[in-house]
Amino acid sequence: MGNVLRGKNIIVGICGGIAAYKTPQLVRLLKKNGANVRVAVTDGGARFVSELALATVSGERVYRSIFPPVDTTGTDYTRHISLGEWADAFVIAPATANTLAKLSAGLCDDMLTALFIALRPGKPVLIFPAMDGQMFLSPSVQRNIAILTAQGCSIISPESGELASGLSGLGRMPEPESIVSSLEETLHSSPESSPLHGKSIVVTAGPTREKIDGVRFISNYSSGKMGFAIARAAAKRGALVTLVTGPVHLETPPGVTRLDVESAMEMHNASQSFFKGCTIFVGAAAVSDYRPAAPYEGKMKKDDQEIELTLIKNPDILAEFGMQKAPGQLAVGFALETQTGLDNARKKLNTKNLDLIAFNFFDRKTSGFEVDTNILTLIDKDGVTTELPQLPKDSAAERLLDAIEKLYVKAGY
Numbered sequence: 001m002g003n004v005l006r007g008k009n010i011i012v013g014i015c016g017g018i019a020a021y022k023t024p025q026l027v028r029l030l031k032k033n034g035a036n037v038r039v040a041v042t043d044g045g046a047r048f049v050s051e052l053a054l055a056t057v058s059g060e061r062v063y064r065s066i067f068p069p070v071d072t073t074g075t076d077y078t079r080h081i082s083l084g085e086w087a088d089a090f091v092i093a094p095a096t097a098n099t100l101a102k103l104s105a106g107l108c109d110d111m112l113t114a115l116f117i118a119l120r121p122g123k124p125v126l127i128f129p130a131m132d133g134q135m136f137l138s139p140s141v142q143r144n145i146a147i148l149t150a151q152g153c154s155i156i157s158p159e160s161g162e163l164a165s166g167l168s169g170l171g172r173m174p175e176p177e178s179i180v181s182s183l184e185e186t187l188h189s190s191p192e193s194s195p196l197h198g199k200s201i202v203v204t205a206g207p208t209r210e211k212i213d214g215v216r217f218i219s220n221y222s223s224g225k226m227g228f229a230i231a232r233a234a235a236k237r238g239a240l241v242t243l244v245t246g247p248v249h250l251e252t253p254p255g256v257t258r259l260d261v262e263s264a265m266e267m268h269n270a271s272q273s274f275f276k277g278c279t280i281f282v283g284a285a286a287v288s289d290y291r292p293a294a295p296y297e298g299k300m301k302k303d304d305q306e307i308e309l310t311l312i313k314n315p316d317i318l319a320e321f322g323m324q325k326a327p328g329q330l331a332v333g334f335a336l337e338t339q340t341g342l343d344n345a346r347k348k349l350n351t352k353n354l355d356l357i358a359f360n361f362f363d364r365k366t367s368g369f370e371v372d373t374n375i376l377t378l379i380d381k382d383g384v385t386t387e388l389p390q391l392p393k394d395s396a397a398e399r400l401l402d403a404i405e406k407l408y409v410k411a412g413y
């Protein structure tokens, strides 16, 4: 990778979490690698780490307030703007729940948050949330992370281990060495360097609706969040992404072409038109297996009789792609299982001729439909099985794309 940090201007933002005690070491490592470092610390951060230590290791004054001392002649009174222009990358570690909320809302009442807004467009922002695991997985924190991810920030999930509260689990900030590696990777990898750059990827997402009559339908709880996260992550890697989605309440990720459909047959027809031209087909939609044989025109009237609904099978979109795919094309599917688990996922991988399947267990709290996190086990056609921890869906999507990239390169395409 060479020394990508040499001569780079890096701002380190430090918030009020216990992990702030590790940040002088982070600043030292960045300096050792040749980076020019400026530090912005929140009031909370300054309670956990000494500004004197940070100033000493960075060799620069440490910024906290956005307001400079007025009696200093020659002060750059709009330091947040000049530093925002100066920076090649912004690393926020640790990022507290509080600061994530401020950043996602666009508040800027201290130097750290003002710099986030003043940073020049396109400059990488790496955010390392660190907090108690339950705090991290709370709907508010996950919502703020989703907003920041959609804005293009890289959110690096905390690690599992012992926490300051005495509990153990998800929440630890990665070690400074690992933060430096993430930054190096980001500065080194541009979308052009991804094997998916310029490749056509089709992702299906969300539920389908199968009409019973003009006002009723059969559907499922899929929210589309996983499929949208995959589409977003693929677009970030420079892929040409088409998202075929059932009815969901989600915004289209930047740079993604979206096709809205309703029924399984519509999803089938829309997807089929891309079978030949796409490089990778990711079936993340929860397509209804059956549909009413003869949907009623208009609204069915209630009477005292029981009614019988005859259901007929819908086509299996992913299996069709799996069977038709040519060399150079990859088929990736999902298996949401309630009981039989991994064995069933492996069976699906083989019968549908997939290259990779992501198995997730259905429990409605930590993984599967509607929730913001997922616990995936990736199984590839060579039998390589990778168990991922509970991750926000955006992070799970990144890991899935890493696995797809590996398979694609391994296949020699």
Ligand SMILES: Cc1cc2nc3c(=O)[nH]c(=O)nc-3n(C[C@H](O)[C@H](O)[C@H](O)COP(=O)(O)O)c2cc1C
Residues within 6 Å of the ligand: 014, 015, 016, 017, 018, 019, 042, 043, 044, 045, 095, 096, 097, 098, 099, 100, 130, 131, 132
């Ligand atoms: C001992 C102690 C440890 C804390 N650790 C964390 C933490 O790891 N992560 C976090 O999000 N908040 C943590 N907090 C809460 C934050 O310090 C608090 O929300 C503060 O307002 C954050 O301010 P800032 O975001 O401006 O830095 C901790 C508070 C205390 C008293």
